[in-house]
Amino acid sequence: MAAKTNRGALLAALTFLLPVPLDLRAAEPAKNTILSTTTSTQDSGLLDLLVPLFEKKTGYRVKTISVGTGQALALAAKGEADVALVHAPSLEKKYLADGKLLNRRLVMYNDFMIVGPGADPAKVKAAKRSLEALKLIAGSGTRFVSRGDNSGTHNLEKSLWRQAGIEPRGAWYIESGQGMGATLGIANDRNAYTITDRATYLAFRKRLALGILLERDKPLLNIYSVMEVNPANGPRINVVGGKAFADFMVAPQTQAVIKGFGVEKYGQPLFVPVAGKREEEIGG
Amino acid sequence: MGLIWDGIGQAFWLLFTGDPEIWAVTWLSLKISGGATLLSLLLGIPIGIFLALTQFPGRSITVALINTGMGLPPVVVGLFVSIFLWRSGPLGLLELLYTPTAMVIAQLVIAFPIVAGLTMAAFQTLNPNLSLQLLGIGASRSQLLWLLCKEARLPLLAAVMAGFGGVISEVGASMMVGGNIRGQTRVLTTATVLETGKGNFEIAIALGLILLILTFAVNFLLTHIQQREQLRWPKPS
Structure with a gap:
């Protein structure tokens, strides 16, 4: 155990960690x-x-x-x-x-859509307007997953509940606090409804059993x-x-x-x- | 299950076709976390040694703080480093937020207490008589430190591994201070979050596997160094 090998080993360990260039700063700030x-x-x-x-x-x-x-x-x-x-x-x-x-x-x-389990326990598919659909979901106490993250989607959802005159609260109302993809995943696993933008839904479509139940309603723009x-x-x-x-x-x-x-x-x-x-x- | 195999397949495909974006992201992860680990060694080892070998008022509270720091939540570090680096923050003048440098700083804050704490523990397990003996045979102060470092090198290498492992795998701070900007601050962990968010699970799995392979490679190298030394240790007679 010569001191040389020791130092060599330590140096090898250090040089491995060394590739940090000094130009880590980005280009001119302006x-x-x-x-x-x-x-x-x-x-x-x-x-x-x-x-x-x-x-x-x-x-x-x-x-x-x-x-x-x-x-x-x-x-x-x-x-x-x-x-x-x-x-x-x-x-x-x-x-x-x-x-x-x-x-x-x-x-x-682009537009939002109300998606939910194929069995559609709240009969959302029969609704023509998004506010009506939300009333059906809340009225039947079927699970609904909200983004709950003050995102644009969440803000639209909150304004829809307000217009429908419902304060969503209770065991049926799940707040994911996550992005749209994760929220769709939760809705899928929990057999719940949610409001999603079309782009994210299309990107996740092949992994979801959730179907589009209501779309092309003006408040969902x-x-x-x-x-x-x-x-x-x-x-x-x-x-x-x-x-x-x-x-x-x-x-x-x-x-x-x-x-x-x-x-x-x-x-x-x-x-x-x-x-x-x-x-x-x-x-x- | 099929998804995982697809992901594994995709990981090897991405690695072996040399997808330039994946390589750039991997290389940046290594640079940032390697750099942060290196800086944390430069800071943490001397401070750990100092804490292990000296007595001063306030030492126990400092040690308690360092030990708490070993479990600092990366998101909290990210939040505070962000606030400091904001344009309106105390260091806003430097315009460092959303740069790799900001990520190195945040990771340094995460790795430093780990390295300092483990270094301290390593030195405290040394026999106190050793220093006396070394001084007795005429070692200078710097020679003494070097010999003690050699003596404690096994746990010191463990400190390096723990520090590196802590920062290469963290996502919260990197996301906040780096911003996950494509081609600038996107690293393996933040890219994994992004691809999961996009629904590209195969790519996310592939990125995760690359991260694991990278961490394994680094730790394998360090372990190799550590254990090789272990084997050469002479048997006590």
């Missing part, structure tokens, strides 16, 4: 644009398509932070992001009214908008970069890309581009 957005835009794969296009066109480097809509908006309002792409109109309007976020522009929509961050929200906000991304999202070429997205994989588009329209003109 060229970074932080986009706070929702998990659904990322999980659908849309951003993987759009972000490189934007980066190539403008030279900005985008840092996409995908979190629930509640957190995405809160981060932007704190000035921790430069631009927000989210889908919770009622929540968005609060931030606009407070002046934290500016220049809300509609980008696209899922509208995405892009908003710029008020430079007064905090230090070091990349205002120009944020605006460039917002402009990019509503540009005609981008809208054309959105229109075609998903057709190849799912046989149907996942999002409908609506830049330039007003909320009242959408869907129906």
